[in-house]
Amino acid sequence: MQAMYLMVAVVVGMQQQLVVPRMVVPALAHAQVALQGLDALDALDALDGLDGLDGLDAIYAVDTWNAGTLQDEQDPTDSLWRAARQALNHADYQSAANLFGDLAHRYPTAVRAGDALYWAAFALYKNDNLDRARSFLLTQQQRYPKAATLRDGDALLARVQAALAKHGDAAAAEWIRRHVQPTVDTGRTRGGSCPGEDDDDDLRIAALNGLLQMDATSALPILKKVLARRDSCSAGLRRKAVFIVSQKRGTETEDILLDVARHVFWLSQVGSDRAVTALDSILSSATDPELQDKAIFALSQIHQGRAGQILRDYAGNVRAPDEAREKAIFWLGQQHSPENAAFLRELYAKLLGEDLKEKVIFSLSQMGGADNGRWLMDIALNEREPVEMRKKALFWVGQTGGNLDQLAGLYDRMQNQDMKEQLIFVYSQRHEAAALDQLIRIAKTEQDKELRKKAIFWLGQSHDPRAAQVLLEIINP
Numbered sequence: 001m002q003a004m005y006l007m008v009a010v011v012v013g014m015q016q017q018l019v020v021p022r023m024v025v026p027a028l029a030h031a032q033v034a035l036q037g038l039d040a041l042d043a044l045d046a047l048d049g050l051d052g053l054d055g056l057d058a059i060y061a062v063d064t065w066n067a068g069t070l071q072d073e074q075d076p077t078d079s080l081w082r083a084a085r086q087a088l089n090h091a092d093y094q095s096a097a098n099l100f101g102d103l104a105h106r107y108p109t110a111v112r113a114g115d116a117l118y119w120a121a122f123a124l125y126k127n128d129n130l131d132r133a134r135s136f137l138l139t140q141q142q143r144y145p146k147a148a149t150l151r152d153g154d155a156l157l158a159r160v161q162a163a164l165a166k167h168g169d170a171a172a173a174e175w176i177r178r179h180v181q182p183t184v185d186t187g188r189t190r191g192g193s194c195p196g197e198d199d200d201d202d203l204r205i206a207a208l209n210g211l212l213q214m215d216a217t218s219a220l221p222i223l224k225k226v227l228a229r230r231d232s233c234s235a236g237l238r239r240k241a242v243f244i245v246s247q248k249r250g251t252e253t254e255d256i257l258l259d260v261a262r263h264v265f266w267l268s269q270v271g272s273d274r275a276v277t278a279l280d281s282i283l284s285s286a287t288d289p290e291l292q293d294k295a296i297f298a299l300s301q302i303h304q305g306r307a308g309q310i311l312r313d314y315a316g317n318v319r320a321p322d323e324a325r326e327k328a329i330f331w332l333g334q335q336h337s338p339e340n341a342a343f344l345r346e347l348y349a350k351l352l353g354e355d356l357k358e359k360v361i362f363s364l365s366q367m368g369g370a371d372n373g374r375w376l377m378d379i380a381l382n383e384r385e386p387v388e389m390r391k392k393a394l395f396w397v398g399q400t401g402g403n404l405d406q407l408a409g410l411y412d413r414m415q416n417q418d419m420k421e422q423l424i425f426v427y428s429q430r431h432e433a434a435a436l437d438q439l440i441r442i443a444k445t446e447q448d449k450e451l452r453k454k455a456i457f458w459l460g461q462s463h464d465p466r467a468a469q470v471l472l473e474i475i476n477p
Contacts, residue, residue: 100120118156158209205236283314316343329344344363361392361393365400376400376402379393390416394423459471
């Protein structure tokens with residue numbers, strides 16, 4: 001859950017250009033709970049409120065303004081701090097910047113001075129006064145190395161520098177390059193650990209996030225150098241760089257992603273003909289099962305005809321590994337297209353392995369539709385099919401809402417005891433009265449003792465009063 005929160009926080013930060021201190025996590029966690037059940041885009045839209053009044057109220061709720069330090073009510077900075085945070089709470093960024101800046105200027109030795117510089121810079125950033133925001137953040141770094149908001153200031157500085165670089169500020173562009181590109185150190189953070197791709201309060205990750213705002217021409221050369229790193233602490237940086245490359249457009253984007261084949265998922269985000277061709281090449285030549293799986297998944301996420309055809313060809317390729325073919329069959333079933341359904345029904349008759357056959361049955365059951373339902377029933381009734389396949393088909397007919405009258409009529413026609421047992425189970429999983437009627441009939445009249453016992457067992461699992469009455473009658477004839 002924490003990893004999910006961090007990813008949402010990163011995306012919201014990218015879209016809203018908002019940097020909130022780490023201590024806001026508890027309040028945001030409550031907001032995340034309210035978002036459960038929404039899809040990803042709805043969730044991000046719902047978090048837009050963090051950019052204004054409601055979001056700042058959440059910050060106040062956990063008292064991050066005091067940055068862990070309780071101030072005496074006689075502290076001369078107290079009235080300025082309260083006025084500044086009230087202005088920020090009402091999105092009066094100019095007043096907030098002036099008040100926070102005045103506090104830091106008039107009381108440079110106060111406990112709150114370093115944090116005031118951060119909040120002044122934050123307000124200036126929101127008001128597009130980027131040069132002054134940068135100045136305040138650099139001052140915080142130089143004069144207040146123990147400020148509680150220092151790492152948040154690093155992240156905000158990266159966004160400020162990226163915004164300035166986007167507008168042609170050479171010094172800002174150089175800052176981004178210097179903090180993202182390889183250095184002589186190990187790549188470790190201030191705390192001594194290696195940065196992860198979700199550590200958006202880490203200076204290097206924050207600088208990489210800043211590249212999202214820069215045009216592809218400026219950003220891609222920097223990202224290529226990050227991807228070329230191979231030191232032990234750069235894995236998180238490389239993963240973040242792959243994501244950012246995937247958000248850029250242009251032929252060089254595809255070239256870079258093709259060079260990073262182990263990140264083939266992002267080729268699905270490009271979705272061009274060249275990306276499809278690259279994935280086809282990876283799928284046909286790769287011997288690593290993990291790489292094959294990623295290529296198959298990436299193709300399944302590209303909704304264009306050629307990608308689907310490549311998956312169908314691979315699923316039907318008898319020389320391909322069965323496990324990879326199973327994955328292709330599964331993802332074909334998730335696309336719910338008539339072409340895929342017709343292909344899978346035809347493919348089933350050509351398959352020899354039961355695992356592949358079972359995967360086709362499952363995929364067609366997930367697609368639904370009258371044609372697939374009839375096909376599943378035909379498999380269940382076909383005595384030339386292996387019993388296990390017939391049982392699987394019968395199970396999915398029952399699970400996907402197959403006609404109960406037809407299912408009830410099958411019992412007396414079935415000669416195979418395994419199939420009769422499967423039908424009893426199918427009836428037990430349906431909630432219609434007619435399904436219970438069928439179980440009662442079997443429990444009372446079936447000549448085979450084992451089948452009667454199966455029906456009686458499932459009647460015992462029912463909460464219907466009729467089932468209890470039948471059981472009582474069987475116990476006391």
